[in-house]
Amino acid sequence: MTWQPQRLPNDHPPVKSGTIGVLLVNLGTPDGPDPKSVKKYLKQFLSDPRVIEIPKIAWQPILRGIILNTRPKKSSEAYTKIWTDRGSPLADITASQAEAIAGDLGENVIVDYAMRYGSPSIEQRLGELTAKGCDRILIAPMYPQYCAATTATVFDEVARVLGEMRWQPALRFVPPYHDDEAYITALADDLSRQIAMLSFKPEVMLLSFHGMPERTLEKGDPYHCHCHKTARLVREQLEVRPEFSGVRFETTFQSRFGPAQWLEPATDDTLIAEGEKGTKRLVVAAPGFAADCVETLEELALEGRDEFVEAGGEDYAVLDCLNVSQSGIQMLDTMIRRELSGWI
Numbered sequence: 567m568t569w570q571p572q573r574l575p576n577d578h579p580p581v582k583s584g585t586i587g588v589l590l591v592n593l594g595t596p597d598g599p600d601p602k603s604v605k606k607y608l609k610q611f612l613s614d615p616r617v618i619e620i621p622k623i624a625w626q627p628i629l630r631g632i633i634l635n636t637r638p639k640k641s642s643e644a645y646t647k648i649w650t651d652r653g654s655p656l657a658d659i660t661a662s663q664a665e666a667i668a669g670d671l672g673e674n675v676i677v678d679y680a681m682r683y684g685s686p687s688i689e690q691r692l693g694e695l696t697a698k699g700c701d702r703i704l705i706a707p708m709y710p711q712y713c714a715a716t717t718a719t720v721f722d723e724v725a726r727v728l729g730e731m732r733w734q735p736a737l738r739f740v741p742p743y744h745d746d747e748a749y750i751t752a753l754a755d756d757l758s759r760q761i762a763m764l765s766f767k768p769e770v771m772l773l774s775f776h777g778m779p780e781r782t783l784e785k786g787d788p789y790h791c792h793c794h795k796t797a798r799l800v801r802e803q804l805e806v807r808p809e810f811s812g813v814r815f816e817t818t819f820q821s822r823f824g825p826a827q828w829l830e831p832a833t834d835d836t837l838i839a840e841g842e843k844g845t846k847r848l849v850v851a852a853p854g855f856a857a858d859c860v861e862t863l864e865e866l867a868l869e870g871r872d873e874f875v876e877a878g879g880e881d882y883a884v885l886d887c888l889n890v891s892q893s894g895i896q897m898l899d900t901m902i903r904r905e906l907s908g909w910i
């Protein structure tokens with residue numbers, strides 16, 4: 567008997583392939599600013615062992631018994647102040663970033679965004695991309711500085727989702743870009759543009775990064791070093807520009823959480839110390855955030871102003887993150903094109 571090729575069953579499902587996906591991933595945000603939505607979000611976020619590195623058996627009773635009964639109310643007040651009719655600024659800006667780079671990469675590339683915690687989830691978006699035929703996917707964690715609590719947890723979740731797929735796409739990840747020339751130049755140009763628009767010339771510029779427990783540094787997390795390298799490279803580009811002549815640069819860490827020792831100097835303590843020692847004009851930039859969020863719009867812009875002014879400061883401004891600025895989108899486009907090399 568001669569060999570016959572095996573015939574496919576008539577009901578073989580149609581399979582789509584040949585498309586490339588790009589998924590921008592940022593931290594996440596509640597679905598609404600109300601305490602219930604914030605509680606749901608914090609429960610998911612703060613249950614991640616990459617974020618709180620305390621054994622589950624010790625941490626879960628504290629989280630469920632104390633934190634989730636107190637923090638949602640306080641955080642909800644902060645979210646209420648920054649919420650817009652387009653929802654959470656973090657999700658809104660990340661969606662706009664995806665939209666802005668989508669057109670440039672060609673018809674065969676689908677660009678979308680996901681939130682590591684909350685929605686749209688990585689699971690949902692990976693499902694949608696593969697259903698649209700993306701058999702190659704580039705994941706872009708929107709964190710310039712590598713940190714286990716942010717960058718690594720995106721990888722963990724992508725791996726978990728792929729673990730449930732029969733036909734997995736080929737995957738690439740955008741590496742941390744804390745010292746990438748495209749990022750440093752975009753930051754320097756955008757900060758210069760914004761400084762030129764201020765009504766005052768600052769004496770001090772704080773470069774404020776999100777904090778981390780200090781012990782993560784001892785455990786080998788490169789986050790602290792990445793932040794300091796970004797700060798040095800941006801400062802080196804800025805201090806030779808006329809609009810920054812005489813400006814003193816300081817690097818600080820914000821958003822302390824819980825009783826453990828966090829990276830120092832703390833942004834809030836520094837704002838108070840600057841006001842008390844006679845600094846009158848101060849600006850803050852937050853280069854570690856790819857998009858404005860509750861930490862920049864509320865903690866820095868609102869709480870930070872009060873702290874500085876109550877301590878004796880006068881003029882205060884928080885500059886926008888790269889968001890969808892021309893420099894920011896050009897930088898994302900450059901990095902994503904580079905990481906898609908050979909695919910497009």
Ligand SMILES: C=CC1=C(C)c2cc3[nH]c(cc4nc(cc5[nH]c(cc1n2)c(C)c5CCC(=O)O)C(CCC(=O)O)=C4C)c(C)c3C=C
Pocket residue numbers: 593594595596616617618637641654656709713715716776777778779821823854855858859860861
């Ligand atoms: C940019 C990098 C970030 C690191 C590093 C990071 C570490 C980290 N964060 C918490 C706890 C909270 N963070 C919260 C908000 C928040 N954090 C980041 C980024 C990093 N976090 C962003 C972009 C945001 C804003 C989200 C938004 O919806 O706008 C919050 C929630 C707000 C609040 O209650 O204050 C918490 C809590 C820990 C414990 C941690 C490191 C271990």
Ligand SMILES: [Fe+2]
Pocket residue numbers: 776821
């Ligand atoms: Fe955070």
Ligand SMILES: [Fe+2]
Pocket residue numbers: 821860861865
């Ligand atoms: Fe905060």
